[in-house]
Amino acid sequence: MLDQIADVIVVGAGNAAFCAALAAQEQGASVLMLEAAPEAEAGGNSRFTAGAIRVVYDGADDIRTLVPDLTAAEIGTTDFGTYTAEQFYDDMGRLTQHRADPDLVELLVTRSFATLNWMREKGVRLIPIYGRQAFKIDGRFKFWGGLTVEAVGGGPGLVAMLTQAAKQRGIGIRYRTRALDLLQHGERVEGVRVRQDGAAHDLRAHAVVLACGGFEANAEWRTRYLGPPWDLAKVRGSRFNTGDGIRMALAIGAASRGNWSGCHAVQWEMNAPEFGDLAVGDQFQKHSYPFGILINAAGRRFLDEGADFRNYTYAKYGRIVLEQPGQFAWQVFDQKVKHLLRDEYRIRQVTKVAANTIEEFAQKLDGVNAAAFLATVKEWNAAVRTDIAFDPNVKDGRCTQALAINKSNWANTIDTPPFEGYAVTCGITFTFGGLRIDANARVLDTDDRPIRGLYAAGELVGGLFYFNYPGGTGLMSGAVFGKIAGASAAAGAKSP
Numbered sequence: 001m002l003d004q005i006a007d008v009i010v011v012g013a014g015n016a017a018f019c020a021a022l023a024a025q026e027q028g029a030s031v032l033m034l035e036a037a038p039e040a041e042a043g044g045n046s047r048f049t050a051g052a053i054r055v056v057y058d059g060a061d062d063i064r065t066l067v068p069d070l071t072a073a074e075i076g077t078t079d080f081g082t083y084t085a086e087q088f089y090d091d092m093g094r095l096t097q098h099r100a101d102p103d104l105v106e107l108l109v110t111r112s113f114a115t116l117n118w119m120r121e122k123g124v125r126l127i128p129i130y131g132r133q134a135f136k137i138d139g140r141f142k143f144w145g146g147l148t149v150e151a152v153g154g155g156p157g158l159v160a161m162l163t164q165a166a167k168q169r170g171i172g173i174r175y176r177t178r179a180l181d182l183l184q185h186g187e188r189v190e191g192v193r194v195r196q197d198g199a200a201h202d203l204r205a206h207a208v209v210l211a212c213g214g215f216e217a218n219a220e221w222r223t224r225y226l227g228p229p230w231d232l233a234k235v236r237g238s239r240f241n242t243g244d245g246i247r248m249a250l251a252i253g254a255a256s257r258g259n260w261s262g263c264h265a266v267q268w269e270m271n272a273p274e275f276g277d278l279a280v281g282d283q284f285q286k287h288s289y290p291f292g293i294l295i296n297a298a299g300r301r302f303l304d305e306g307a308d309f310r311n312y313t314y315a316k317y318g319r320i321v322l323e324q325p326g327q328f329a330w331q332v333f334d335q336k337v338k339h340l341l342r343d344e345y346r347i348r349q350v351t352k353v354a355a356n357t358i359e360e361f362a363q364k365l366d367g368v369n370a371a372a373f374l375a376t377v378k379e380w381n382a383a384v385r386t387d388i389a390f391d392p393n394v395k396d397g398r399c400t401q402a403l404a405i406n407k408s409n410w411a412n413t414i415d416t417p418p419f420e421g422y423a424v425t426c427g428i429t430f431t432f433g434g435l436r437i438d439a440n441a442r443v444l445d446t447d448d449r450p451i452r453g454l455y456a457a458g459e460l461v462g463g464l465f466y467f468n469y470p471g472g473t474g475l476m477s478g479a480v481f482g483k484i485a486g487a488s489a490a491a492g493a494k495s496p
C-alpha cells in the first residue's frame with residue numbers, strides 16, 4: 001500500500017476516539033485522527049459534558065488512586081461510599097429493562113476502574129464531584145448515585161487533556177476533515193474517503209476505528225428512526241454527529257444493533273439554540289426537578305418527578321416533555337427548596353418567572369392554563385405526606401397520596417413565596433441505536449462475521465442502552481470500548 005497514511009485511522013476526536021488512538025499508539029501503531037469539526041469546535045459531545053464518569057470503586061482508597069492529590073482533610077470530611085460492580089450491573093439491567101447486551105455490559109463494568117486509571121496515567125486529571133453529586137450533612141460530604149469523579153475542567157478539560165496526551169505521543173489530528181465513506185480492498189477495510197476544504201480524497205491505513213458519534217444532530221434521521229416530533233428537539237451537543245459512521249459501516253454490510261428508536265434526552269432550556277453552545281456547555285440542562293413539580297400547557301403534572309435519583313430519571317424525561325402539547329413544560333419550585341437548585345438555574349440564558357403570590361405566578365407561566373395550574377397546586381399541597389421527613393440525600397419516601405400521578409420522593413408543598421418557574425423543552429443528548437460489535441470492538445456484518453479492518457467505539461455502538469441510561473456511562477463506555485478498539489485495531493493492522 002504505497003500511499004498509506006498511518007497504521008490506524010480513527011474517525012472522530014471525542015473521548016472514544018482519543019482512547020482508541022492512545023491505545024493503538026501504545027501498541028506501536030502510527031495513528032491519524034480525523035475530525036469533521038474545525039479545531040475551535042472539536043471534541044464532539046465529549047467536550048459538552050460535565051466530564052462526570054461512572055466507575056466501579058471500593059471506598060476512599062480507590063478514589064485516592066484516581067485522584068492522587070486528594071488532601072487528608074478532604075478524605076476526612078467525605079463519605080465516598082462505594083459503587084460496586086453489582087450496583088453497576090444492577091443499574092444497567094434495571095434502567096435498560098434488561099435488554100443491554102450482557103457481554104458488552106460485562107466489559108463496561110469490569111474494565112471501568114482499570115480504564116479510568118489508564119486514562120489518568122495518560123494525563124487525564126480527575127476530581128470528586130463535590131458540587132453536584134454530594135450533599136453536606138453534619139459537616140461531612142456524602143456521595144450518592146454512584147457518580148463520584150469528573151475530569152478536571154469538565155468536558156472541555158477532558159478533551160484538552162486527551163488532545164495534549166495524543167499530540168505528545170505523535171498522534172496526528174486533521175481538523176475540518178469529514179469522513180465520507182470507507183474504502184475496501186476485497187473484504188478488508190483499508191481506509192476512508194474524506195472531504196477536507198471542499199475536496200474529496202482517499203486516505204489509506206491498515207485499520208479504521210469509527211468513533212464519530214450517533215445521529216442526534218441529524219434532524220432527518222431523528223424523524224426517520226425516533227419518529228415525530230423528534231425533528232423539533234434541541235441538540236444538546238455537537239452539530240457534527242450526523243450518523244456518518246453508522247451510515248458508512250451499514251453501506252459495506254455492517255449489522256445494526258440496539259435501540260434505534262431510543263435516545264438519551266433531558267429537560268433543556270426552552271429557548272436554547274438548535275445545537276449546543278460551547279460557551280454555555282451543559283448549563284442549559286435543568287436537573288433539579290426532583291425537588292419541584294413539572295407542569296404542562298394544560299396546567300397539569302404529567303410524570304413522577306421523584307421516581308428515583310436524578311441520575312436514573314433525567315435521561316428519559318426529555319422524551320416525556322417532548323410529548324407534551326407545545327413540547328414544553330415549566331419546572332416549579334418554592335422558596336423552601338431554592339437552595340437545592342443547581343448552578344445551571346443561575347445562568348443568564350434562562351427562561352424564568354417569579355412571583356410573590358401563587359395567583360400572580362400562575363399568570364406568568366407563559367402558555368399554561370392558569371386556572372388548571374392553581375387547581376393542580378391546591379390538590380398537590382393537600383396530597384403531600386408532610387409527616388415524612390424531607391431528605392435530599394436519600395430516597396426519602398416523602399411522597400404524595402391519592403393523586404392521579406403521585407410523586408414518590410422529595411415531595412414538598414408549594415406554598416412559600418417567592419415561587420419560581422423555569423421553562424424547559426427536550427434536549428437530545430445522543431442516540432442509542434448503532435453498530436454491532438464483538439468483545440474486541442470489531443464491527444460485525446449481517447452474517448455475524450467481523451468486517452476485517454473495521455472497529456467501533458462510543459455513541460455509535462448499539463446494544464448497550466435501551467430506554468434509559470445511568471448518568472456518566474457515556475464517557476465510560478467510550479473509554480472502555482475506545483481502548484479495546486484501539487488495541488484491537490493496532491493488532492489487526494499488523495496481521496496480513
Ligand SMILES: Cc1cc2nc3c(=O)[nH]c(=O)nc-3n(C[C@H](O)[C@H](O)[C@H](O)COP(=O)(O)OP(=O)(O)OC[C@H]3O[C@@H](n4cnc5c(N)ncnc54)[C@H](O)[C@@H]3O)c2cc1C
Pocket residue numbers: 011012013014015016017034035036037042043044045046047048049050051052053054177178179180211212213214236237238240241242243244245281282428429430457458459460471472473474475476478
Ligand atoms: C451536554 C451534554 C452533557 C453530557 N454530560 C455527560 C457526562 O457528564 N458524563 C457522561 O458520561 N456523558 C455525558 N454526556 C454524553 C457523552 O457526551 C457521550 O456519551 C460521549 O461523549 C460520546 O463520546 P464519543 O466519543 O462517542 O462521541 P463524541 O464525543 O461526540 O465524538 C464524536 C466525534 O466525531 C466527530 N465526527 C462526527 N462525524 C464525523 C465524520 N464524518 N468525520 C470525522 N469526524 C466526525 C465529531 O466532530 C466528534 O469529534 C453528555 C452529552 C452532552 C451533549
